[in-house]
Amino acid sequence: MSQTTQSPADAPSDEAVAKERGARAALWRKGLQQGLAFGTLVVLLLFFSIASNNFFTWSNISGILLATAVIGILALGTTFVITTGGIDLSIGTGMTLAAVMTGIVAVNLGLPLIFGVLAGIATGALMGLINGINVAYLKLPPFIATLAMMMVAQGLALVISGVRPIYFSGVPGFKDIALGTLIPSLPNAVLIMFILAAVAYFLLSKTVFGRYTVAIGSNEEATRLSGVNTNRWLVTIYTVAGVFTGIAGVVLAARLDSAQPQLGVGYELQAIAAVIIGGTSLLGGRGSIVGTLIGALIMSVLINGLRIMSIQTEWQNVVVGVVIAIAVFADSLRNRRGL
């Protein structure tokens, strides 16, 4: 054989092998990331359609989408944070605080509705900004920084509202934000979710903002050494996530036609679960907006389907828990194959 030398002739074949291996690894990863989640969704839809006649009807599907909207919007925002290798626990109660602020401005102060909406979004942005500063500049671990914000937001929501729900019945048009239908028979909340998903998709895959989100999650120190101001970008990323939280708060309030200060705890974990099921790596460096959307849909389809099959709420939790465990296992499988 001509293997006796280390001549340059070896190099191209080496190259080709490495390239092919790289391409195959990438394909495998991509395939697993999106394919697994999407396949799961399709299987679930098929399964419930066969199991129950009431499942695959437009009214039920649109109900599922409506139920997905709030968690979905939260999950979209937090996908950015998780892609940096961080976590945001404050999105659940933060959303509640945003809803309450909307209520205070639009109902208690009686200002025009648009100010209420802006107040809600600004509240979310402000909380994100503070989270970002705590993480980037004060070097708090994201888990702790956002756990603190979670509790602060919960407390403030209760204090500001006086532990009473704020009803929007006197604000005409408010609930149309979620329940109106700009597109016939598609609730606006769902429309908002899809629009935000498109925005998030472009942000993550087509803009510098998204590039640095992935870079920071992949290797923050290397990104910093490349001359990127990582601290400022981290603050921006958390603030953008906060904006999504604020919008989720407004949509939730509109759907319930009220701001419920006691609500919110637990939403953050559902949103995080949706992100993970969608294939975004908890270790950072890999995020998928499409995946997050699918992940959020899987959660709602599961819960809705189980409910339609008259399975107890308690068992629904068990099933969702198992699904999350499987999703994280797939994530670790991907890490083992890849890198």
Added chain:
Amino acid sequence: MTAALLEVEGISKSFPGVRALHEVQFSLHSGEVLVLVGENGAGKSTLMKILSGIYQRDTGSIRVDGQEVEIPGPAAAQALGISIIHQEMNLMPDLSVAQNIYIGREPRKGPFLDERGLNRKAQQLLDDLGIKLDAKQRVGDLTVAKQQMVEIAKALSFDARVLIMDEPTSALTDTEVETLIGLIESLKAKGTGIVYISHRMEELKRLADRVTVLRDGEYIGTLERDEIDVPTIIEMMVGRHLDEGARPKASEHLRDEVVLRVTGLSTRQLLRDVSFELHRGEILGFAGLMGAGRTETARAIIGADPRSAGTIEVNGKQVSIKQPADAVRHGIGYLSEDRKRLGLMLEQSVTFNTALASMGTFTGPLGVVQQGKARTTAERYVKDLRTRTPSTEQVVKLLSGGNQQKVVIAKWLARDCDILIFDEPTRGIDVGAKEEIYRLLQKLAAEGKSIIVISSELPEVLRLAHRIVVMANGRVTGTLANEDASQAKIMEFATHLVADEQGAA
């Protein structure tokens, strides 16, 4: 004479409790390669971090083209045309080659990234540099050597006038080193000034226009091209004469008793029919290039990676080793090259680390750890191995590399391991302390331990091993007695120039 391209003078830098640099100076002209040498801890990396804006100096001045400058951050260094390739990998594995090279400087179309332009630009750069890489490949899928080439391309993409390379060849194969040297030559011709940090005397001789030596954070001196001479440089580096020591002879040490016999060892990924014998009291060296399969052989023996074929005999009896715990039970200890991650609990004490692998010995009834007994054992090994530590309660993190290595050795000796496999035993250890580790390994062998040393440094293998197994592409390509071996001969086997026996048969 025109002003130097880069000139630093009187640079000092202290960290709490440590004086890293004291009055250091050097100058670099355009179109030349200045090789910066010094032991680990001599202050080279600190100096480079000051130049790239990561650290700020306490005193001293930096001049570019005769103009005094400040370098408050990485972006400022880039603006001055100073680019650095760091020793540790600084890439984002999840991004593509192109995305890594132009991170922070992405071409845009309005608010969006111009991905196509980015890829075109990066591919152009790679092609110009003669680096055979696809700009669209994900960096995490590349080999370490290819990643290093990405680092180099990235540094060069800044149109750097000063390029600092911190041990750029530590992970490269010979062919790739040649590519890199070719690159450096063409950069020199374009007038780029290059600061090249390296331990490899071969490269130093080939590349250096001048050599500046640092020791213990101080400037020792600069040799002009015609003064460059390896023994002189080494003496300047260590400040004392090196005890070269006689090379061991296989014929004198080889005893008949085979303690470890590996036959036909193969793995699915790399290894093919690896066979060798290890005798009592022998130091067996494993040489080969990166990726030849030396570490993989060790890992397959101790059961850290699955085997597809092959048998292992310990003291003449065939044993079944499915996981590292089985290997330990048969007295085989593996000392990883990555001590800090895989060998030690850095935050724990010397005693804790020494006792860790043999807790059974130090556990009384009810599972209570007998701290006193553990301490006595640790103290004994500190004395035997001459570990320099204020006490056995010292946290391992605060010991030097050489002394950390001794703690790892103590851990396996305490576990009664008679077969010790060392993977790069002196990586990250000062030149002076290396000699001490060598003598310790020889003492252990003389006392009847059997030792395998995997090393990428040929002088180290020749200094230590009675016999040398050379590997290439997952196969054993040759086994040499020390007295028959030379660096050239080992490299022949390692690069497969000698007719492959399996191929010939």
